Amino acid sequence: MPTAFPTSAAEPAGNQCALCEREVQRTSRHHLVPREEGGRHGPTADLCQPCHSTIHLLLDNKALARRYASIEQLRTAQELQKYLHWIRRSRVERISNRRGRR
Template sequence: MKGTCELCDRGEIELTIHHLTPRELGGSLLPIAYLCKSCHKQIHALYSNQELAIRLYNVVLLKDDEALKKYVKWIKKQPVTRAVKIKKSKTK
């Protein structure tokens, strides 16, 4: 499905479903966000499922997180056709 990423706001891009509370921690029936593949992969590269469930369980909290803010600022400037390399967290 194509649309606008809820994190980076880039439009007309292929979207994935991100469970705001990871499924393995009971999030199967809880709220989801529609994210582009790049943002979705970056979130999971930076944060453990436990951290996502405890601290980053909605889009507003994700957008306000310092580590992710830098990424979002950068990715917004990238064309939707560009393949993006994901940086893994050193502390995850």
Template sequence: MGECAICERAVETTRHHLTPQNRKESPVAPICDPCHRQIHAVFTNHELKHRFNTVADLKESEEMRKFASWIRKTNKSHVRVDETEHVSDWRG
């Protein structure tokens, strides 16, 4: 059990690589499953690598601020998130 770096809940966390596609050298942050899913549903790897490559940058983004505010009010450890059209188009 740890603390999610995004929503700050005391929950089980996974390692989120802050620099995708460079996992060997990437710093990692402890992120809960719902926040981790949301990150990858709303941001492309290119955006994560160039604009949202720190916990502070992720926490300051509108998408994650809204999500973290909502998830903090729940006791959910798993949620279904839908990819945004933006991410879906990028993935092809």
């Protein structure tokens, strides 16, 4: 089965968001099961900043751990459908941190 990302050293490693599948300048590592819910050493996914920020805005850590512990599950999350429809057609690289101060 072919991989979604280039693996050859000759090919430049593209930064593709695992959730929205857009080519972006930077990605960040998202723990599919949040560290606070036991996912410190678990699988991760590279996400663009808008997707990473929006996931944490719309879904709490318990929901991420229990219902959305894979990219496929996140892609089907009802809470993210409107956002995903918008971001896939957008050239936005960064959005302000909307999590708020704790």
